Amino acid sequence: MSTDLEKNNYPKASKYLVNGALLTYIAGMLLMIAFCSPYWVKSYDETFSNFKNMGLWEYCFQDFRYPYYQFDHLFNGCHHVFSQEYYVIREWLLPPWLMAVQAFVTMSFLLSFGCQVIMAMQLCRWPLEFVLRYEWILSGIDFICVTATAISVIK
Template identity: 60%
Template sequence: MSVADNEYPKASNATLIGSSLTYIAGLFLLFAFAGPYWLESYPEMFSEFKHMGLWEYCFNRFRFPSYQFDKLFHGCHYIFSEEYYVIREWLLPGWLMIVQAFVTLALMLSLLAQIVLACVVVRWPLRTVLRYEWICVSFAFICVALSSSFLFLAVAIFGGNAYRRDWLLYPSFNVLSWSYAFAVIAFMIFGVAAVLLYFEAQKLYELRREAKNLVAQMQHSQPSNTLHQLHHQLQQQRAAGYI
């Protein structure tokens, strides 16, 4: 086989499926990260709180009871904007900052895994990917598995604290919304992708080890006929990129 003639081994079906699931989960995660609908109020309740995301809160003429001045908070604003400066400590408790950190880490790791998997799928750079494919897939597996774990912790912490009475007023008027659901979907898809990438990494490692054993056998073989046969197999392994 000749690499110049594009006869090099393509990415396996498991790698393709795992990569596709990683990209799909990444889209769900991106929408959950940027979406302002992790929690929203029931429309029929006419609550002053409307909805919120990890980075944005929306109110309708909300008056914070502990603030000594008569100020109404209205509209949607970035959580670190000047508008929410006086109530930021209330809007952003410690557990919510932990959720923000976990989701941010999951997004960064998923983007890194997508870049590595894209290189593996398109075979670029060719010789590097063919020689170190099992390392690339293993690295992508670690990133995807960590993304799934971080997202699980994020949705568990947020779901367990979203109805605290020391946070938003009248928590019974609120409900978890679609941005939160997207985060849940993302962590489940990441989990499936991680399983596929794990088994694929194991398979690639075994192929790599067999290729090295083939080299050792060739070096210790004496009969010329056996030597020629092993040399032919070695050329096939090299063309496949496993050694």
Template identity: 60%
Template sequence: MTAANNEYPKASNATLIGASITYVAGLFLLLSFAGPYWIESYPEMFSSFKHMGLWEYCFDRFRFPSYQFDKLFHGCHYIFSQEFYVIREWLLPGWLMAVQSFVTLALMLSFTSQVLLACVIVRWPLRTVLRYEWIFVTSAFIMVAVSSVFLFLAVAIFGGNCYRRDWLLYPSFNVLSWSYAFAVVAFILFGIAAILLYLESRKLYELRAEAKNLVAQMQHSQPEHALHQLRDQLQQQRQLGYM
């Protein structure tokens, strides 16, 4: 087996398909993570709230009722910006911080799994991947599966709380938007990829166990083979001595 002649075993089709689905799901997750359209207001309602994402809110001359000063919040701003300092507690309830945490962790895990799968596909570093491929694929499977679970929790929590009346005013004017839909698509794709990677990791583990058994059998058979060779050599020497 030489790397120069590409005679080493390639990655299986299941790994390639699982990795491809993981990359597509990662793209949807990235767009959802950065997109400011988890929920938006109907255009015909002319609401002062326009749309929001995990890290950004957009208002059109919005006046917060509980704020004692006559201040209008206008434009799109980062949720931790100075502009939203006085209403940040209202904009960022505990359940939304949980959604942010789940999506962020899912993004980090999916990116790490993509790096591992890329190493398996391109066979780099070659010796390490060929020796520990089942560990690479198993680790990627665990990360992808956990990412899918985290995203499921994120979309479930957000979908169950986004119409609360103690959060955005006039929730009946709002509708879930494409950033939220991308998160749903990402968690479904991660689930499919996790199934494929799980099946492949089991297959690689079984092949590894068979290889270990074969090596053990060869090691046990070597002393007997060496003993037979020694006896044959002694017999040949005796025959030569008699002649």
């Protein structure tokens, strides 16, 4: 019976870690929604534009004719940026600044997810000895990952 009490007699996660982890999980969910959303830019219906909307990874057109394409081809519907449908206009769809945005958001998403895994380990205290021994280092890694995520999303 005393061994059970001794096993559970370890410092619990601080309220700052709990609150920080909660904010990080909420921010991670919002980042995931933004990462997957096809509505980063949307045209107004009143403009009668052939461009409908675009996300980070998807474009939507309706009867769009690319003027520099030698064949008369209309682009219709929503397709992934790297799909076969948009192969001929991929260089036009992906300017260097958009590829940089894709890289930064992908890096932010991966750093945020890794940070969330580390914070979950700290909150659950699993593995116990490792977390208790290296808690300050893990907290520093969390801080660096969250800061890098915030900086890359802001840029």
